[in-house]
Amino acid sequence: MSLTDLMSMAKANRELSRKILNRVAEATPIDCFQCGKCTSGCTALKLLELKPHEIVNLVKLGFVEELASSDIIWTCVTCLKCTERCPQKATPYHVILALRNLAVEKEARVPEEFMKALSHIMEDGLIQNVQKVAVTETEIYDRKTLGLPEIPRINPKFSELLFKALEEGQK
């Protein structure tokens, strides 16, 4: 469902709006005056119609749940141009990340690759398995054949601590 469809059925939730605005410790989205500088330089605008200034405004208006369950927050390419250029330090990038965090908490649809990366980190500390690189069908390289040192193991206690951190983050 598009964001507009979700919006037309929605009621503003001021409390959730305050919650998100407070969580964005890196920025002051409340100060956004809709100049549109973020959107004019947004990498995802041309391709995926992301309009960062609209996201910030919708959060301020209280349409937070609608955004958290919309696909649009996952189109940000994290190029950080909006963060750099925002004259009000409202930094839409950080607002979008806060909305993504909320999507996880609300168990809204989250792109699978993110969850896969997290479960791999839980397992051995890294986002993916150590790859073999096949340049041609017969030419296959790995760390050993390239003379690179073995990757040191992660402390067995790590996954338990990361789990604690994940819990703390959802408080």
Added chain:
Amino acid sequence: MKIAVFWGCRILTGQYAYEMSIRETFPQLGIELVDLKEASCCGDPVKSLNRFAALYLASRSLALANQTGLTDLLAPCSRCHFTLSETKYLLERDAETREKIEKLLKEENLELNPDIEIWHVIDLLHDKLGLEKIKAAVKNPFNGLKLATHSGCQTLRPSDVGRPDNSENPRKLDALVEALGAETVDYAEKLDCCGYALTFSRPDAALSLAGTKLKAVQELGAQGLVTVCPDCHLMFDAKQKNAATTVGAKIELPVIYYTQLLGLAMQIPKEKLGLQLNQTPVQRLLVA
């Protein structure tokens, strides 16, 4: 000079050419590399899921660096460099979060050190080592070669947390390439993104971003594109064919890590720099 290195997942698990070329060239320039005792994620992909856990992962990485006893830390991946820098910046300003994190770190006897300075390949070579030392190490200059540079988004922004080069007009990577005898070109798309972060949610759009930039660089007449980030390199090198198909263009553009180029100029054998791993026609740069 001795420096701790946080390689990050992408380099350790697949972008071997970057690691090989750094391990070969840096010691020859007088930079001794010290690996951390453990390898783990910087926290970047977790930012989208859980802010506190991402901060914890980055802090843990900084604390592992502190274990080496060194105060200089190299993070050759731009996403890791940004994540570590931003976390350091936040922890300096948010005592409450810092205390919560320190408590978790203590369970492994890890400790943060506020004096740690985080370096990228760009500023370590350009600012700390200096161009003169690089010029002095060049035995085989790339005279007459015309190259485009791609510093990468997260290398340049946001300047509030301290970045290796200017956010709107980066020049250091160009200066580093020129120190090897090559020419660099300016182009309108220089600040455009490689698209990597979208591979998680919109892989087609990610390829389209990479393809659009590659096409622009090729049309410019540049003989190659120089990278300093494993994510950008992956998009422009290993995914070049797919990216070209996505934008409907024929693209054959050599893509090379700066540290590979540096090693070639220092006359280090190409196999030691991982040139066999590049999937774009980098041999063209050798005969030029």
